Amino acid sequence: MSSSGTTARLLPGGPVAERVLAEVADDVVALRAAGVTPALATVLVGDDDASAGYIRIKQRQAAELGFASPHVHLPASTSQADLHRVLEDFNADKDVHGVLVQYPIPGHLDYDRALQVLDPDKDVDGLHPVNMGRLALGLPGPLPCTPAGIEALLAFHGVPVAGREVVILGRGATLGRPLAMLLAQKRPTANAAVTVVHTGVADWPRYTRRAEILIAAAGVPGIIQPEHVRPGAVVVGGGVRYEGRRLLPDVDESCAEVAGAITPRVGGVGPTTVAMLFRNAVVAARRAAGLG
Ligand SMILES: NC(=O)c1ccc[n+]([C@@H]2O[C@H](COP(=O)([O-])OP(=O)(O)OC[C@H]3O[C@@H](n4cnc5c(N)ncnc54)[C@H](OP(=O)(O)O)[C@@H]3O)[C@@H](O)[C@H]2O)c1
Numbered sequence: 001m002s003s004s005g006t007t008a009r010l011l012p013g014g015p016v017a018e019r020v021l022a023e024v025a026d027d028v029v030a031l032r033a034a035g036v037t038p039a040l041a042t043v044l045v046g047d048d049d050a051s052a053g054y055i056r057i058k059q060r061q062a063a064e065l066g067f068a069s070p071h072v073h074l075p076a077s078t079s080q081a082d083l084h085r086v087l088e089d090f091n092a093d094k095d096v097h098g099v100l101v102q103y104p105i106p107g108h109l110d111y112d113r114a115l116q117v118l119d120p121d122k123d124v125d126g127l128h129p130v131n132m133g134r135l136a137l138g139l140p141g142p143l144p145c146t147p148a149g150i151e152a153l154l155a156f157h158g159v160p161v162a163g164r165e166v167v168i169l170g171r172g173a174t175l176g177r178p179l180a181m182l183l184a185q186k187r188p189t190a191n192a193a194v195t196v197v198h199t200g201v202a203d204w205p206r207y208t209r210r211a212e213i214l215i216a217a218a219g220v221p222g223i224i225q226p227e228h229v230r231p232g233a234v235v236v237g238g239g240v241r242y243e244g245r246r247l248l249p250d251v252d253e254s255c256a257e258v259a260g261a262i263t264p265r266v267g268g269v270g271p272t273t274v275a276m277l278f279r280n281a282v283v284a285a286r287r288a289a290g291l292g
Pocket residue numbers: 146169170171172173174175176177197198199200204217218219220223238239240241269270273
């Protein structure tokens with residue numbers, strides 16, 4: 001046991017992201033050799049510092065990978081119609097393969113409505129209703145990035161998922177719900193017995209305590225405490241809340257004293273999410289170029 005009392009094996013996301021991004025880089029080289037420059041467009045509405053920072057990170061990553069990254073910055077006063085026009089322009093642009101609208105957008109705008117305007121094949125977040133439908137039916141399409149990143153993270157670290165009891169705390173549209181669909185699919189890195197708990201299940205600890213793999217997807221800081229974890233279980237922290245730049249995870253650090261393996265507080269699920277965004281973008285570019 002270390003001085004902090006930590007016993008659990010750490011499951012960092014960095015090496016997973018590196019592997020995924022190396023594959024993406026190979027695909028970019030092949031696309032460029034075929035005369036196609038993959039392009040991931042970004043849209044920022046308003047002047048939120050954190051959102052501008054996330055866009056910069058993604059643009060830097062895009063440049064490193066050899067993507068073009070056209071960017072539109074709209075003022076905070078933008079109308080829903082103006083936002084839709086930008087997305088329609090990107091839809092019509094054959095040289096743009098993926099489009100990302102940085103979340104959150106100002107409160108007077110409806111993110112879900114804007115998402116529905118986007119061409120589902122350019123939806124690199126994988127959250128368009130058509131893509132959620134494809135996921136539910138097991139059809140090919142961009143996968144929601146955080147759920148796909150969690151599946152990749154478990155596979156990379158050799159955590160068996162098939163046949164095991166997975167409990168997800170949270171049924172939100174970006175994380176819990178699509179993750180449940182993904183991990184229940186009939187594939188070697190999924191194929192789990194998945195249970196989803198939420199505010200409608202008052203005694204949710206009864207379920208989390210029996211989980212072999214517990215995934216926090218609530219966005220409630222510290223909601224998962226050691227008494228909610230089965231000794232030796234694998235714990236994945238997906239849910240986070242930001243207070244300014246301070247990251248407050250769902251999983252309390254002390255859970256590492258009970259878990260067998262756990263994602264680190266920083267550098268767990270986050271890096272895999274970004275990597276999956278670029279994977280979705282390069283797959284979209286390959287498909288648009290008729291390469292697969
Ligand atoms: N790490 C990353 O890269 C990444 C990416 C995407 C999202 N996230 C994080 O993932 C989290 C979930 O995102 P989302 O959009 O899917 O969330 P969401 O729509 O806010 O859903 C939260 C879910 O948690 C449940 N919940 C909240 N408080 C609870 C409580 N006290 N007891 C039991 N259940 C509770 C809610 O239950 P009800 O349905 O009953 O209300 C809901 O199903 C957020 O923290 C988000 O920041 C992280």
